[in-house]
Amino acid sequence: MDNSKRKIAEAKQRLAELGDVQSRTQFGGYCLAVEKTVFAVVAEGELYLRACEQAQPYIVERKMEPLSLTKRGVPVELNYYRVDGALWSDNEQLLALSQLxxxxxxxxxEERQNNRRLKDLPNMGIRMEMLLRQVGIQTIEMLIQKGAKRSWLLLRSCNKNLGLNVLYALQGAIIGRHQAALPQAMKEELRVWFEYNEQQERKKKREQN
Structure with missing residues (x-):
């Protein structure tokens, strides 16, 4: 680990032109990221760069070795390639390749972000995505536009068994949090709205009877 920490410190110094390079544990080693975008990994004192289309010709030409991990007894090659001594010694080439x-x-x-579906949001999943689509909410943007309360009312019109937890789940999905991690004030406001809505529903039923 000492070798890895030394390599991280050196890499941060050598790649400072890329921005504020941050490190955290990953893959049994450490990943390097700029603005939360991971572009490299340090494992067992070696630096591995994340492959991309633009860097692929260089990786093939230099025969860079992939990072390999053992998963359930089976070796798995990751899309990261080792920076050898020659590349590590070439500051200009190392920086240029790291930039790519x-x-x-x-x-x-960005492509993953643009292609995200409702099921990819916190608290969602395939079943909830299907339910939302049934009431006309097809995309993440539509869910955000309608908001948790309107979306819940639409879902409730087709499924009377939906309760408060679904309302929490929808709000969490919109703000990117697990429903258990919603701020207490937000949960309380949603609970009050939910109970008021339930009272109005019961009152409406009594009047109809």
């Missing part, structure tokens, strides 16, 4: 890998990682991140 960072740009490629950002592009992949």
């Amino acid at each position: 890998c960072l740009q490629g990682a950002k592009k992949q991140q």
